[in-house]
Amino acid sequence: MKVEINKSIQKDSIKICLINNIPDDIKDMASLLEFKIEDENILFLPEQNKIFVAFEQITQQNIKVGLAIATRKILATNYTKAHISIDSNHSEVVLGAMLGFYKFDRYKSKKTQKSLTLNIISNTIKEQEIIDNQNIAKSINMVRDIVNTTPEDFYPKIMATKAQQIAKENNILCDVKGEDFFISHGMGAIGAVGRASRHESKLIHLTYKPQNAKKKIVLVGKGLTYDSGGLSLKPSDYMVNMKSDKSGGGVVMGLMNVCAKLKLPYEIHGIIGAVENMIGGDAYKPDDVLKAKNGKTIEVKNTDAEGRLVLADCLCYAQDSINDIDYMVDFATLTGACVVGVGSYTTGIMGHNDKLMHRMVKSALICGEYATSLPFNRYLKKQLKSEIADISNTASSRYGGALTAGLFLSEFIEEKYKRKWLHCDIAGPSFVQEIWGVNPHGASGVGVNMCLEFIKSLDS
Numbered sequence: 158m159k160v161e162i163n164k165s166i167q168k169d170s171i172k173i174c175l176i177n178n179i180p181d182d183i184k185d186m187a188s189l190l191e192f193k194i195e196d197e198n199i200l201f202l203p204e205q206n207k208i209f210v211a212f213e214q215i216t217q218q219n220i221k222v223g224l225a226i227a228t229r230k231i232l233a234t235n236y237t238k239a240h241i242s243i244d245s246n247h248s249e250v251v252l253g254a255m256l257g258f259y260k261f262d263r264y265k266s267k268k269t270q271k272s273l274t275l276n277i278i279s280n281t282i283k284e285q286e287i288i289d290n291q292n293i294a295k296s297i298n299m300v301r302d303i304v305n306t307t308p309e310d311f312y313p314k315i316m317a318t319k320a321q322q323i324a325k326e327n328n329i330l331c332d333v334k335g336e337d338f339f340i341s342h343g344m345g346a347i348g349a350v351g352r353a354s355r356h357e358s359k360l361i362h363l364t365y366k367p368q369n370a371k372k373k374i375v376l377v378g379k380g381l382t383y384d385s386g387g388l389s390l391k392p393s394d395y396m397v398n399m400k401s402d403k404s405g406g407g408v409v410m411g412l413m414n415v416c417a418k419l420k421l422p423y424e425i426h427g428i429i430g431a432v433e434n435m436i437g438g439d440a441y442k443p444d445d446v447l448k449a450k451n452g453k454t455i456e457v458k459n460t461d462a463e464g465r466l467v468l469a470d471c472l473c474y475a476q477d478s479i480n481d482i483d484y485m486v487d488f489a490t491l492t493g494a495c496v497v498g499v500g501s502y503t504t505g506i507m508g509h510n511d512k513l514m515h516r517m518v519k520s521a522l523i524c525g526e527y528a529t530s531l532p533f534n535r536y537l538k539k540q541l542k543s544e545i546a547d548i549s550n551t552a553s554s555r556y557g558g559a560l561t562a563g564l565f566l567s568e569f570i571e572e573k574y575k576r577k578w579l580h581c582d583i584a585g586p587s588f589v590q591e592i593w594g595v596n597p598h599g600a601s602g603v604g605v606n607m608c609l610e611f612i613k614s615l616d617s
């Protein structure tokens with residue numbers, strides 16, 4: 158998608174109008190077509206070259222959603238080349254338009270190349286704001302591509318190759334560890350989960366280190382390129398879409414890409430546990446006891462609670478290999494319970510520092526994502542007790558699963574980092590089988606914009 162500012166309006170250019178009142182000149186047409194002012198209603202009048210998108214209130218978030226709805230409409234028409242224009246002083250129109258114009262057609266035998274030019278009519282938007290928003294949109298769309306790609310085409314080695322590509326493009330560092338490293342470094346948790354897969358597990362470490370960095374931030378992602386559940390096999394209906402279990406890793410890759418592109422003044426590490434959870438003669442089993450990198454032993458009660466095992470070792474690795482961390486944030490499609498608790502559109506934020514959790518929730522709201530904090534308590538922690546090991550990988554009660562998973566991770570956070578750590582359960586919003594807001598069917602890339610906003614807020 159091409160973006161221009163204040164170019165003269167072309168003859169066939171389609172004007173995007175975001176409205177909270179029906180203009181007089183379309184009142185008759187609107188009533189004929191039963192077009193009302195209700196959030197996200199759309200009316201395309203090709204003979205007038207106008208697309209109207211209705212909102213009860215025209216907020217900054219709705220402007221973004223409006224552009225996404227309008228560009229999506231154009232994607233659905235027969236136009237192969239279109240020009241659109243918008244009167245706005247909000248540079249996020251670029252983000253909305255680019256996120257709406259996203260299409261995942263890798264597996265379609267017939268691909269239609271569509272080109273779209275967005276002309277923004279504005280007297281305040283600067284060129285750099287446009288470039289920044291383009292970079293954010295490209296990074297989110299990259300995450301969507303990663304997550305939508307099938308497990309046959311996207312396995313741990315491919316995730317590592319993709320990370321290396323991001324590193325090369327942005328001139329940042331990328332270090333990849335394999336299973337030998339897990340064995341020699343006592344990382345028995347991540348090592349066990351991927352053992353039955355024909356694809357070797359990888360730990361990917363990306364580092365962006367600008368000069369005079371203000372703070373050190375570590376991002377950790379669950380990159381389960383497929384989660385069959387392992388021997389505690391998922392029922393068929395629950396296994397579908399488990400290619401999306403790499404979303405946390407995808408978010409970390411997207412964030413590394415965008416933070417480097419925006420040249421943020423922070424040292425940022427991205428650590429991804431890329432693993433495939435499969436069945437086979439070599440599979441890890443319920444009843445196994447694993448030893449994580451920090452020496453803690455874990456009784457496996459369910460091999461489908463694999464994300465926390467992978468993250469446990471990744472979190473330990475991060476704390477052992479990086480000094481003086483200021484903030485540590487993990488992203489994971491960790492629990493179905495989080496989706497049950499807060500629905501498909503909301504991220505669950507957990508941690509031991511209310512202020513930090515609140516900052517993340519606020520960052521989500523600022524950028525148009527939904528997040529809510531879920532508070533830990535000591536009673537839930539007791540449910541992770543194991544009779545034979547230091548901790549069990551599942552809780553004794555089936556209630557509060559998002560929190561007990563978060564509390565499990567907390568066992569692998571050193572005391573000095575407890576208040577610097579946040580856990581983001583993105584199991585709901587990372588992959589939704591419907592179009593919602595700026596997001597298409599399937600992978601959303603949720604988490605990138607929220608955390609970017611969070612990182613930018615650390616200055617204040």
Ligand code: BES
Nearest residue numbers: 459461462464490491492493494551584
């Ligand atoms: N990847 C799943 C969680 C998930 C579920 C993500 C639905 C997205 C949509 C995770 O590995 C898992 O299977 N968790 C179990 C934990 C349970 C065995 C304690 C779950 O949520 O059922």
Ligand code: ZN
Nearest residue numbers: 384461462463
């Ligand atoms: Zn699982």
Ligand code: ZN
Nearest residue numbers: 381384402464
């Ligand atoms: Zn999983």
